[in-house]
Structures are given as C-alpha cells and as structure tokens.
Amino acid sequence: MQFVIEQEKLNAGLSFVARAVPSRPTHPVLANILLFADQANQTLSLTAFDLSLGIYTRMAASVEVGGRCTLPAKLLSDIISRLPQSTIAVANAIGEQSVTLKASSGEYQIRGMGPEEYPELPQVETGKSVQLSANALLEGLRRTLFATSPDEAKQILTGVHLKIQAGTLEFASTDGHRLAVVQTENIQSTDSLAVAAETTDLEVTIPARALREVERMVSLGSLDQEDALAPMGLRLDESQVIFEFGNQRLNSRKLEGAYPAYNQLIPQEFSSYIDLDRRQLLGALERIAILASQKNDIIKCTIDRDRQMVCFSAEAAEVGNALESLSAQISGDEPEEVAFNVKYLLEGLKVFTTSELQICLNTATSPVILRPLGELKMTYLVMPVQIRS
Amino acid sequence: MQFVIEQEKLNAGLSFVARAVPSRPTHPVLANILLFADQANQTLSLTAFDLSLGIYTRMAASVEVGGRCTLPAKLLSDIISRLPQSTIAVANAIGEQSVTLKASSGEYQIRGMGPEEYPELPQVETGKSVQLSANALLEGLRRTLFATSPDEAKQILTGVHLKIQAGTLEFASTDGHRLAVVQTENIQSTDSLAVAAETTDLEVTIPARALREVERMVSLGSLDQEDALAPMGLRLDESQVIFEFGNQRLNSRKLEGAYPAYNQLIPQEFSSYIDLDRRQLLGALERIAILASQKNDIIKCTIDRDRQMVCFSAEAAEVGNALESLSAQISGDEPEEVAFNVKYLLEGLKVFTTSELQICLNTATSPVILRPLGELKMTYLVMPVQIRS
Structure with missing residues (x-):
C-alpha cells in the first residue's frame, strides 16, 4: 500500500468516521479505522464500525500501490x-502491519492490525431504495432527536420514527413523557432527482445515535455547498438502513418492534388556546427552572383570562420561590391551572424557531400541545404533572 | 435593605467574586455572597471568601435603605x-433573611443567611504598601503560573515568588522539575503614580490560586480600559496580602517558608546553544507528544551539528514511533543527545511569544535553559531525563 493525500482531506475524513469508533471496543480491531487505497479509482476510503453503526467515506488520493490496513483511530487522528x-x-x-506516514518535517510509524480481522459493513442488496430531501431530513431531525429516550432498555423509543410518503416526510420521537412530531415536504430541488414513485408509505425506526451522525453529515455538507443540498439516498431491508450522501455512507441497524401509534395520542380539539412570544417564554422558563430544579423541576402555570396573562411559578421551601408573568392571547375557559416538568417545556421551545407559539389545552390532566405559529409544521405533546393542592 | 441596580453590573460583579466561593464550604454561610448596600456612598459591594482567598468588588447602585445580607452564590448568579x-x-x-428581586417580568424570593455569620475579610492595617504596574504583573503571571506545583503537600511551591525592587519585578515558579523566571520593568505610565521609594527589595510568595484571580482581574480590566492600565496596589503584612485594583480587592494568605534560592540553579555558562523557530518546534513537539504519551512522555533530542539539524524522537514499542527533524543554528560541541519530558518543554514554549528561541545546554544530565529570543526576559529551566542506552 502506498499513496499520497492532502492533510486537510484525510483529517476531515478521519474526524467524520471516528464517530463510529466504539469507546470500549468489544474486539481490539474495532478501535481501528480501516483504510483502503484503491489504485484503479485513485481513491482512499475510510471505514469505522462498532457493529451497530458504520460510517464510510471516500476521497481522492494519488495511489501508487493499492491495499488495505487498519490503524488505531485515536492515535492516527491525533x-x-x-x-x-x-x-x-x-x-x-x-504483509506488514506497521504503516509509515511521512509529512514535511516528520516521519511516523504506527502499528496497525490485519485488515482481514476487520468486520465487513452489512450490505443492503435487495430491499427498498428512496431519495430524501437532505434539507427536509435536517429540519426533521433537528426537531425530533431531542425527545428520544436515552434509556437503552426502552428499545424502540431510543429512535426516531420516519414515515416516508410520496411528497412528505414525517418524523416522530417520544420517551413516554412527551412526543415530538414534525412534517416536512420531501421535495428535491432538481427535476432529475424527483422522488421515485416507489417510495410511498415506508416506515422505519432508526436509532437516535445513527441519526445524530446523519444530521452531522448533512450539516457539514451544507457548509461545503452553496446551493441546495444533494439528495440523501436511503436503502433499507429487514434489519439494516444505509444512508448515502455524496461519497459518504452510514450504516445502521433498524430498531425492531412496532412504534407507538402516536397520532392517536394527539387531541384534535381543545378547550383553550394561549398564544405567546417564544423568546419571552423561553427566558422566563429558563429563570423559573433554576428554582424548580430544587424541587423535581415542577412549575405551575396559572392562566388569568381577565388580565390576559399567564403566570409561571416555582416554589422550593428551603430555598425560595419564583414568579414570572407574561402577557398572552388567551381564548377558551378551561383549565385555570396546569403543572409541568419545566425541562420538557424548555427542550421543546428550544427547537422551535418561530417568534410565536401556541399552547393548546383541555384539562389540567390531559395532554397539552405546543405548536410553533408559522411555517414550521410541528406538534409537541407534553403530559402535565398532577399536583396535590 | 432596598436598592436598584443594573442587571449587567450586578451580573459582572457576581461572576467576578464567585471565584472565591468554595465548592465545598466548611461552613454553610461560605456558600453565600455577602451584599452590602451603602446608602451614604450609593454603592453595592459584594464579598466572597473561602477563608484563604477573598474577593471584594463595589459598584454604583441607587440605595434607598442601606443594609447587609448574604445569599446563596450559585442560585443568585444563575x-x-x-x-x-x-x-x-x-x-x-x-431582620428578614428572605430577599426579593424584582425584574421587568419576574419576581424572585431567595432565602439567605444572617450577615452576622459571615466572616470578616482580614485587614492589613500596618505593613508595607507598594504600587505595581498592572501590565508588568499580567506579563509575569502569564508566564510563571503554569510552572507552579498543583500538589498542596508541596506548600511553598504551590505559589509564585515575587521579588519587588525599585524598577523591576521578578517572578519565579517551580514544581521541582522545572523553573520559570521572568523579569519585567515595574514602571507606571503616569508620573503621579511613580513607584514609591519604600518599595525596594520586597519578597513574597503568593498562592497560584489567588494569583490566577489577580491575572483575571487585570485581564478583565484591560478589556474595559483603552489606555494603559491603572496601577495595582499591593499591601502586605506578616500573613496576608491584599491586591487593590480600582473598586476591586483581593485578599490572600501568604505562603510561609523560604522560597528555594532558584538563581543558584541557573547555569551561567553553556557548552552548546541551539536557536530554533518557536512555532515549528511547538508543532513538532505536539505531534511527538502523542506517541511519547504512550511511554512516560519521554522524548529524545539528537543534535546533528554537521547538518545543523535537531531531531526529536519518541518510541512506544507496541504502538509505533515518531521522528521530527528541524533545521537549527547550533554552536558548541556537547552533548549529542539529551532526553526530556515533553510536557515540560511544551508548557514552557506555549508561554513564550517570540518567533525564535534558544536552548542552552551543558551535558545530557545538567539543567537545560530555554529562552525566548527577543524583548521578553524569561528563563525556563528544565531538568533532562536520564535514559539508559
């Protein structure tokens, strides 16, 4: 194996794939990155794989002699x-596992491991294939990833559920306490890449960890490209999904099991609507949260229809109490009080981007919906907290 | 107590004094900040004190009713x-320990503790008083604080030793493995603030922790002021030092005991001199350090006088090896090889600011001196590592 490559390219490639290198590898070779110098195509490809998530990228290189090797990811990147x-x-x-790197002033020899020990990335030969708008994917992931469950025991809830239909993409995530649903249009900017007809009605739940890397892949891509982003290819079979974006590829296992029928949980009618300024609400809740954090993160929301004000309060007996009042547009009669875990409210408000939002309520114990008012199609459901009065 | 103050001022003051709030207070009241609203002077002062380091600041406020209180530092700042x-x-x-804060939209009640429980900052009534150039102090601290010992058991070595003379300030720090000495001119920019005659030949060792806050105090001050900095007042008695800078004051205990006679350790003659580009050397050592970190951080420096090159190398049997070669101006004959702990070299090079530096050597086992070549008067002594060949 013998090739020459630009430092910048190799560095970007390494930091991209390194996210799939496990911090505690179950087999020593998984702490390595697989390098493949392809003489015919004059490319270098890099692969990292933790047996669940795999990331692959390919870049131009001057390859004199083709070959493969694996090198310790951290040492090489450093x-x-x-x-x-x-x-x-x-x-x-x-036949040597030691690789020499020569740069302007220095020379480095790094011991690797045999490439034959490195596991192959799973292939998706048969199965379905769709094109997704990269922008739509980015929009949806940014607003749903936060609501997935971090608890590995919750299986299917550790992922985002994707519903792919002819013209739309729907994203959903829930950890059992709140639910985020986003609808985006899945439209390509160029005609030649129009959505294939076969893509209708596909559903899949993908681990949040893999999707965070997809989000990163598209974000980085959008820095490089001035125009609209190239589309994202998605192939999937019974157990695997593969995202393809330019020269980059990301493999992940699918999450198995039925995703909760979340649309049934979203009320269609409400007894009250409250319209609020998003930034003001976010600021007030961030301050209230300081005191609420001393007592289970619970805050009380009091709706004053006469003064058209909403008051948020928190009490922590030993420490102090807090009260924030915001003017709002309130319609409907019920309820007068409702309590929340302030963390759930804050996390949702942070991914809204509109200047105003609407809170939709029925009773103090039924699901509450937060919606951005404006172009974004998002529904954020939060269960109120029951408080003893 | 009743006063009105601008959020920006109060916030800046709190984050300034908060550094003296202990993370694990020995008495509950030390987790609080003491507020003193002074009606006569229309000022608010804030004090934090961990019984070793005390920080005080004063700012303008509209004080209706004077008084004192203490409030939990973290909650208040948040x-x-x-x-x-x-x-x-x-x-x-x-007589109430609960304090009410009213802002545009919110109202907060925070429980404090009685101000009478808060310890007084030590006073320095008698003793010596000097004026220091704030810029000189900043220069010196930036280049010596890193070489103090973090090991509390090493007592006097956990501080920077200051020698104050009529026109000069000398800073020294050592952890037993390396020594940094900086000389700066102690000259005020305004005549009216010329150095007092009584300031000659004063020596004091001050804990690094307190001096890091002094450094920060001056750095923040230099952001506010466009011209030369106001001078720093230093008062000291048998056990305490007080730094005074505008409306800010910092108390610290002195470190007791005799500081090592470091000037005796610095060789005055050398058998070899090596002049190098500082940035190139820093880059090379940072890369070599990656491999050296796998094996006690030891690197070998080989001096090739024929080619006028210096080579740095590191070997870690299981992992790999590294070699960096730099062109240099070398004079003198001895030694051919010398080994270092690369961390000590790196830490020193990072505080040099000149484009070139000089390494001065005698033998492979005698103290090595690094000096920036240029305006800065700094001596950095590193003990080589003995290696079995």
Whole structure:
C-alpha cells in the first residue's frame, strides 16, 4: 500500500468516521479505522464500525500501490490533525502491519492490525431504495432527536420514527413523557432527482445515535455547498438502513418492534388556546427552572383570562420561590391551572424557531400541545404533572 | 435593605467574586455572597471568601435603605445572569433573611443567611504598601503560573515568588522539575503614580490560586480600559496580602517558608546553544507528544551539528514511533543527545511569544535553559531525563 493525500482531506475524513469508533471496543480491531487505497479509482476510503453503526467515506488520493490496513483511530487522528496543511505520504510493506506516514518535517510509524480481522459493513442488496430531501431530513431531525429516550432498555423509543410518503416526510420521537412530531415536504430541488414513485408509505425506526451522525453529515455538507443540498439516498431491508450522501455512507441497524401509534395520542380539539412570544417564554422558563430544579423541576402555570396573562411559578421551601408573568392571547375557559416538568417545556421551545407559539389545552390532566405559529409544521405533546393542592 | 441596580453590573460583579466561593464550604454561610448596600456612598459591594482567598468588588447602585445580607452564590448568579438587561430592584425587610428581586417580568424570593455569620475579610492595617504596574504583573503571571506545583503537600511551591525592587519585578515558579523566571520593568505610565521609594527589595510568595484571580482581574480590566492600565496596589503584612485594583480587592494568605534560592540553579555558562523557530518546534513537539504519551512522555533530542539539524524522537514499542527533524543554528560541541519530558518543554514554549528561541545546554544530565529570543526576559529551566542506552 502506498499513496499520497492532502492533510486537510484525510483529517476531515478521519474526524467524520471516528464517530463510529466504539469507546470500549468489544474486539481490539474495532478501535481501528480501516483504510483502503484503491489504485484503479485513485481513491482512499475510510471505514469505522462498532457493529451497530458504520460510517464510510471516500476521497481522492494519488495511489501508487493499492491495499488495505487498519490503524488505531485515536492515535492516527491525533497525529494527522496536528500535521501542517501539506501532503502526507502513507505506505506499508506487503504483509506488514506497521504503516509509515511521512509529512514535511516528520516521519511516523504506527502499528496497525490485519485488515482481514476487520468486520465487513452489512450490505443492503435487495430491499427498498428512496431519495430524501437532505434539507427536509435536517429540519426533521433537528426537531425530533431531542425527545428520544436515552434509556437503552426502552428499545424502540431510543429512535426516531420516519414515515416516508410520496411528497412528505414525517418524523416522530417520544420517551413516554412527551412526543415530538414534525412534517416536512420531501421535495428535491432538481427535476432529475424527483422522488421515485416507489417510495410511498415506508416506515422505519432508526436509532437516535445513527441519526445524530446523519444530521452531522448533512450539516457539514451544507457548509461545503452553496446551493441546495444533494439528495440523501436511503436503502433499507429487514434489519439494516444505509444512508448515502455524496461519497459518504452510514450504516445502521433498524430498531425492531412496532412504534407507538402516536397520532392517536394527539387531541384534535381543545378547550383553550394561549398564544405567546417564544423568546419571552423561553427566558422566563429558563429563570423559573433554576428554582424548580430544587424541587423535581415542577412549575405551575396559572392562566388569568381577565388580565390576559399567564403566570409561571416555582416554589422550593428551603430555598425560595419564583414568579414570572407574561402577557398572552388567551381564548377558551378551561383549565385555570396546569403543572409541568419545566425541562420538557424548555427542550421543546428550544427547537422551535418561530417568534410565536401556541399552547393548546383541555384539562389540567390531559395532554397539552405546543405548536410553533408559522411555517414550521410541528406538534409537541407534553403530559402535565398532577399536583396535590 | 432596598436598592436598584443594573442587571449587567450586578451580573459582572457576581461572576467576578464567585471565584472565591468554595465548592465545598466548611461552613454553610461560605456558600453565600455577602451584599452590602451603602446608602451614604450609593454603592453595592459584594464579598466572597473561602477563608484563604477573598474577593471584594463595589459598584454604583441607587440605595434607598442601606443594609447587609448574604445569599446563596450559585442560585443568585444563575438567576441574575438570565434576567434581561434592565434594572433589578432588591429588597428585604429588617431582620428578614428572605430577599426579593424584582425584574421587568419576574419576581424572585431567595432565602439567605444572617450577615452576622459571615466572616470578616482580614485587614492589613500596618505593613508595607507598594504600587505595581498592572501590565508588568499580567506579563509575569502569564508566564510563571503554569510552572507552579498543583500538589498542596508541596506548600511553598504551590505559589509564585515575587521579588519587588525599585524598577523591576521578578517572578519565579517551580514544581521541582522545572523553573520559570521572568523579569519585567515595574514602571507606571503616569508620573503621579511613580513607584514609591519604600518599595525596594520586597519578597513574597503568593498562592497560584489567588494569583490566577489577580491575572483575571487585570485581564478583565484591560478589556474595559483603552489606555494603559491603572496601577495595582499591593499591601502586605506578616500573613496576608491584599491586591487593590480600582473598586476591586483581593485578599490572600501568604505562603510561609523560604522560597528555594532558584538563581543558584541557573547555569551561567553553556557548552552548546541551539536557536530554533518557536512555532515549528511547538508543532513538532505536539505531534511527538502523542506517541511519547504512550511511554512516560519521554522524548529524545539528537543534535546533528554537521547538518545543523535537531531531531526529536519518541518510541512506544507496541504502538509505533515518531521522528521530527528541524533545521537549527547550533554552536558548541556537547552533548549529542539529551532526553526530556515533553510536557515540560511544551508548557514552557506555549508561554513564550517570540518567533525564535534558544536552548542552552551543558551535558545530557545538567539543567537545560530555554529562552525566548527577543524583548521578553524569561528563563525556563528544565531538568533532562536520564535514559539508559
């Protein structure tokens, strides 16, 4: 194996795939990155894989002699990231696991492990294939990933549920206490890449961890590209999904099991509506949260229809209490009081981007809906907290 | 107590004094900040004190009723920092430990503790008093604080030793493995603030922790002021030092015991001199350090006088090895090889600011001196590591 590559390219590639390197590898070779120098295509590809999430990227390189090797991810990234912006010559002798890196002033030998020990990324040969709007994907992920459950025991709730239909993408996430649902249009900017007809009515639940990397992949892509983003390819079979974006590929297992029928949980009618300024509400709740954090994060919301004001309060006997009042547009008669876990409210408000939002209520114990008022189609459901009065 | 103050001022003051609030207070009241509203002077002062380090600041406020109270530092800072930029009204009833904060939209009640429980900051009534150039102090602290010992058992070595003479300030720090000495001119920019004659030949060792806050105090001050900085007042007696800078004051205990006679350790003659580009050396050592970190941080420096090159190398049998070569101006014949702990070299090079530096050597086992080449008067002594060959 022998090739020359620009430091910047290799560094970007390494930091991209490194996210799939497990911090506690079940097998030593998984702490490594697989390098494949392809002489025919004059490319270098990098692969990292923790047996659940796999990330692959390919970049141009001057390949003199093709070959494969694996090198310790952290050591390699640490060295490459500190080399000056110039070319790096990489070589190893046939059958040797030690690789030499030569840069302008320095020479590094790193011991790797045999590439034959590195597991293959799962392939999706048969199965379905769709094109997704990268922008729509980014929009949806940014507003649903936060509401997934971090608890591995909750299985299917650790992922985001994706419903792909001809013209729309629906994202849903819930941890059992709150639910975020986002609808975006799945429209490509170029005709040649129009959504394939076969894509209708596909549903899949994908681990949040993999989708965070998809979000990152698209975000980084949008920095490089001035125009609309290229579409994201998605292939899937019984157990695997593969995202394809330019020269990058991300493999993940699917989450098994039926995703909760969340649309049934969303009330269609409400007894009260409250319209509020989002930034003011966010500021008030962030302050109230300081005192609420001393007592289970619970805050009380009092709706004053006469003065068209909403008051949020928190009490922590030993420490103090807090009261924030906001003017609002309130319609409907019920309820007068409702209590929340302030963390759930805050997390939802942070992904809204509109200047105003609406809170929709029925009773003090039934699901409450928060919606951004404006272009974004998002429904955020929060269960109130029951308080003894 | 009753006063009105701007959110920005109060917030800046709180984050300044908060550094002296202990994370694990030995007495509950020390987790609080002491507020003193002074009606006669129309000021609010804030004090935090962990019984070793005390920080005090004073700011303008509209004081209706004077008084004192103490409030939990973290809770207070968290709330004040999140309030909008406007005025805040602060009040408590006589004899009440609960304080009310009123801002534009919110109202907060915080329980404090009686101000009579809060310990007094030590006073320095008699003793010596000097004026220091704030810029000189900043220069010196920035280049010596890093070399103090973090080990509390090492007592006097946990501080920076200051030698104050008529026109100069000398700073020294050592942890037993390396020594940093900086000389700066102690000259005020305004005549009226010229150094007092009584300031000659004063020596004191001050804990690094307190000096880091002094550094911060001056750094923040230099952001506010466009011209040269106001001088720093230093008063000291047998056990205490007080730094005074504008409306701010910092108390610290002195470190007791004799500081090592460090000047005796610095060789005056050398057998070899190596002049190097500082940035190139820093880059090379940072890369070498990655491999050296796998094996006690030891690197070998080989001096090639024929080629006028210096090579740095590290070997970690299981992992790999690294070699960096730099062109240099080398004079003198000895030694050919010398080994270092790369961390000590790196920490020193990072506080140098000149484009070139000089390494001065005698033998492979005698103290090595690094000096910035240029305006800065700094001596950095590092003990080589003995290696078995």
